[in-house]
Amino acid sequence: MTKPKYTVIAPIYNEIENIPHLYARVCEVMDQTGEAWELVLVDDGSKDGSTDALRELGKKDNRVRPVIFARNFGHQIAVSAGMDYARGDAIAIIDADLQDPPEVILELIEKWKEGYDVVYAVRSEREGESWFKLTTAALFYKFIQKITDVDIPLNTGDFRLLDRKVLNVMNSMPERNRFLRGMSSWAGFKQIGVEYKRHARFAGETHYPLKNMIKLALNAITGFSYWPLQLLSKTGVGLVVLSLLLLVLFIILALVGKVDLTFVLATWLTVIFLAGVLLISMGILGEYMGRIYDEAKGRPLYIVAEAPDKDE
Ligand code: UDP
Ligand code: MG
Numbered sequence: 001m002t003k004p005k006y007t008v009i010a011p012i013y014n015e016i017e018n019i020p021h022l023y024a025r026v027c028e029v030m031d032q033t034g035e036a037w038e039l040v041l042v043d044d045g046s047k048d049g050s051t052d053a054l055r056e057l058g059k060k061d062n063r064v065r066p067v068i069f070a071r072n073f074g075h076q077i078a079v080s081a082g083m084d085y086a087r088g089d090a091i092a093i094i095d096a097d098l099q100d101p102p103e104v105i106l107e108l109i110e111k112w113k114e115g116y117d118v119v120y121a122v123r124s125e126r127e128g129e130s131w132f133k134l135t136t137a138a139l140f141y142k143f144i145q146k147i148t149d150v151d152i153p154l155n156t157g158d159f160r161l162l163d164r165k166v167l168n169v170m171n172s173m174p175e176r177n178r179f180l181r182g183m184s185s186w187a188g189f190k191q192i193g194v195e196y197k198r199h200a201r202f203a204g205e206t207h208y209p210l211k212n213m214i215k216l217a218l219n220a221i222t223g224f225s226y227w228p229l230q231l232l233s234k235t236g237v238g239l240v241v242l243s244l245l246l247l248v249l250f251i252i253l254a255l256v257g258k259v260d261l262t263f264v265l266a267t268w269l270t271v272i273f274l275a276g277v278l279l280i281s282m283g284i285l286g287e288y289m290g291r292i293y294d295e296a297k298g299r300p301l302y303i304v305a306e307a308p309d310k311d312e
Contacts, residue, residue, distance in 0.1 A: 002036050003036070004036040004038040005036055005089050006036075006038070007039075007086035007087060007092070008037065008040070009079060009082030009094070011042050011078035011079050011095070012096045013043075013045065013046055013072065013075070014204065014207065015050050016046075016048045016204075018096050018097050020053075021098060023064070025103075029105055029106060033106070038086075038088065040065050041054050041082075041096075042067045042069065043066060044069050044075065045071040051068055065085060075208070076158075076178040079093055080171075080180070083171055084171055090112050092109075092162075093161075093162070095159065097204060099201055100157070108160070112163065116192045117190045118162055118191040118192075120153060120156045120193050121156065121157070121195075122154075122195045123155045124195040124197060125197045127199050127200045128200020138155075144221070148220075150182055150186045151185055152185045152220075153185070156181060157181070159196075165189065166187050170187060173299050174297070174299075175299065177218075178219065178223075179219040179220040181220075182223060186299075229283060230287075232280075232286055233279065233280050233284065233286070236283055237280060239272050239276030240277060243272040243276060250269070
């Protein structure tokens with residue numbers, strides 16, 4: 001088989017009812033490109049027979065390449081594995097439940113052909129998702145944008161098309177707690193969004209319970225900002241300032257004879273002050289921890305898009 005131009009990656013966790021439809025729609029869409037393509041399906045420890053369904057598909061159609069995990073590792077790791085196995089020049093990531101319509105991939109490819117390296121799909125509308133999911137997601141994206149220097153676009157999921165060079169960058173990032181949307185933004189290069197309507201799940205139920213949403217949010221926050229660490233020192237500074245202001249206030253009130261500067265009052269001021277000093281110290285330790293964490297992540301220092309030949 002010749003090397004495919006396009007790779008479509010879909011993570012699969014108990015999606016038995018969706019697999020035939022996913023396969024049919026991806027075939028229909030990708031055949032329209034007139035180029036060679038492959039579909040990398042990563043089975044993330046399914047228990048409902050999806051694994052066998054993938055094996056069958058792989059035997060029937062050699063454009064389908066199943067990657068089967070030994071157990072459930074989670075959505076972001078499944079997609080990462082798919083990215084390791086992808087051979088295309090442009091790689092599309094979609095959900096297996098058809099919430100991301102495969103037809104949109106053609107629009108993503110158009111932009112890629114115009115020279116964009118990351119084409120992310122922006123949800124203009126979301127169907128069939130709970131009020132709770134919509135609100136928490138909206139708040140989460142706003143918050144992430146506020147606390148991080150990396151420009152992570154609002155209302156985007158992992159549904160996107162990556163150029164091979166961006167894929168190589170992301171594959172070279174060894175961090176274990178992965179937030180792929182952040183990582184593809186972090187890589188840089190030419191990025192653009194394309195709007196689409198996110199549909200309801202075709203069949204089955206979401207595998208993203210609140211617990212997993214929180215885990216993903218924590219990966220995003222800790223992977224792309226120091227905000228929680230900085231919060232410590234900021235609170236500390238706030239408390240120290242507060243205790244000093246109160247001290248001045250009480251001294252003035254004592255001088256004009258309105259209050260007695262009692263032992264209890266003095267104790268309270270000391271407690272607030274010390275709490276502040278402690279939090280500042282912890283914040284400072286945190287800053288160092290953050291740097292150690294950065295080093296431990298071992299991300300490349302920079303990503304070069306163009307450069308003169310090193311040997312010249
Ligand atoms: N998924 C996965 N591993 C998991 C959970 C989900 O590979 O542990 C896959 C799932 O099969 C689907 C995609 O990740 O293709 C998105 O999951 P889901 O639709 O449950 O999330 P939601 O769309 O509700 O956020
Ligand atoms: Mg879904």
